[in-house]
Amino acid sequence: MNAAASQGAAGLGDLSAFAVGTAGAAGAALAVMAVAAAVGIRTGRHRVVDVAWGLAFTAVALTCFGLSAGHGDPVRRALAAGLTTVWGVRLAVHLARRARGAPEDPRYERMLGRVPAERRTGYALRKVYLLQAALVWFVSLPVQAAGYLPGPPGPVVWAGAALWAVGLAFEAVGDHQLARFRADPANRGRIMDRGLWGWTRHPNYFGDACVWWGLFLLGADTAVGWAFTGSPLLMTWLLAYGSGRPMLERQLGASKPGWAAYAARTSSFLPRPPRRTRPPGPAR
Numbered sequence: 547m548n549a550a551a552s553q554g555a556a557g558l559g560d561l562s563a564f565a566v567g568t569a570g571a572a573g574a575a576l577a578v579m580a581v582a583a584a585v586g587i588r589t590g591r592h593r594v595v596d597v598a599w600g601l602a603f604t605a606v607a608l609t610c611f612g613l614s615a616g617h618g619d620p621v622r623r624a625l626a627a628g629l630t631t632v633w634g635v636r637l638a639v640h641l642a643r644r645a646r647g648a649p650e651d652p653r654y655e656r657m658l659g660r661v662p663a664e665r666r667t668g669y670a671l672r673k674v675y676l677l678q679a680a681l682v683w684f685v686s687l688p689v690q691a692a693g694y695l696p697g698p699p700g701p702v703v704w705a706g707a708a709l710w711a712v713g714l715a716f717e718a719v720g721d722h723q724l725a726r727f728r729a730d731p732a733n734r735g736r737i738m739d740r741g742l743w744g745w746t747r748h749p750n751y752f753g754d755a756c757v758w759w760g761l762f763l764l765g766a767d768t769a770v771g772w773a774f775t776g777s778p779l780l781m782t783w784l785l786a787y788g789s790g791r792p793m794l795e796r797q798l799g800a801s802k803p804g805w806a807a808y809a810a811r812t813s814s815f816l817p818r819p820p821r822r823t824r825p826p827g828p829a830r
Contacts, residue, residue: 560617564694567613571690572683574605579679586675587667592658593651595674597642602682604634607689614693622699626692626764629710633757636714640721653793685781687774688762695765706763713756716742716817720749737798737808745817747795747808751785752815758782786815 582598611627654674661669723741727733742749755778762778765771784790791814799805811821 560694563614563617564691567610567693568683568687568690570609570613571606571686572679574609575602575679575682575686576676578602578605579675579682583671583675586670591645591650592654592670592674593645593648595654595678596651597638597645599678599682600634600637600641602634602679603686603689604631604638606682606686607631607634610690610693617696618692618694619696619698622695622697622703622764623693625699625703625707626689626761629707629761629764630686630689633710633714633717636718644725652797653789681780681784685758685777687777688758688765688771691770691774692761692764695768695770697768699764700767702767703764706760706766708760709763710757710760713753713758713760716753716756717750718753720753724750735803737802737804739808739812739820742817744812744820746813746815748785748791748815749817751790752817755782755785791815 578598578601579595582594586592586594607627607630611623614623654670657673658666658670720742723743724738727738727740746752758778758781762771762774765774795805795809795814799809813820
């Protein structure tokens with residue numbers, strides 16, 4: 547391969563090395579999900595896949611960091627791997643603590659309850675673990691590509707790191723506020739509408755979206771980086787319109803008194819000050 551070809555068509559550096567990196571990323575995601583599947587099938591609690599979600603992204607980032615050695619800019623490579631790892635490990639630890647001693651997640655109960663018992667294991671492998679491995683691989687494409695981009699990071703990259711930090715703060719602070727709220731027995735059955743939860747019904751989902759748009763920006767100062775716009779778009783859609791907010795809100799709306807009033811005054815996704823609700827007028 548001559549030097550011009552090795553630089554790739556869109557600034558990715560050695561395209562064959564990038565292909566090896568994406569294959570390694572796929573293998574890393576599958577390996578984590580395979581371990582999660584073994585645990586989930588043995589324990590009968592498939593919510594373990596939520597913990598594996600963050601760990602799979604971490605495995606992808608570290609795999610690509612190792613495979614991209616000698617190809618991409620070292621600062622950009624370290625940013626992509628380091629920021630993804632910090633986000634993934636924090637999320638996995640948080641979800642593991644929340645799931646300790648808890649029953650199966652109602653989402654997976656409903657999903658697998660539609661399938662005859664003899665088919666549930668195969669169905670779970672396909673629709674829970676394999677699907678999430680594929681999503682991890684696709685959503686992480688900007689991180690994979692960042693390891694092979696040769697140019698030094700510029701203002702767009704640092705803006706991406708700043709947006710990542712905003713997103714991580716929203717996730718971590720929102721999760722901490724909710725955990726403290728739930729730990730108080732006086733709040734049992736009540737809706738969390740304080741702190742960040744008074745500005746958005748899902749600060750953790752909003753923060754997650756910011757994290758992945760920030761990681762996308764790590765390569766957005768190059769032409770090739772824009773080829774992976776679909777990755778943060780898909781993550782944002784999943785959080786705001788797919789398996790994130792709508793499924794959770796259906797469950798909360800059916801089980802939490804006062805949910806309708808909270809939803810009426812609080813943004814569903816993007817943070818903003820709560821709407822003022824008018825007190826009921828005099829009877830006529």
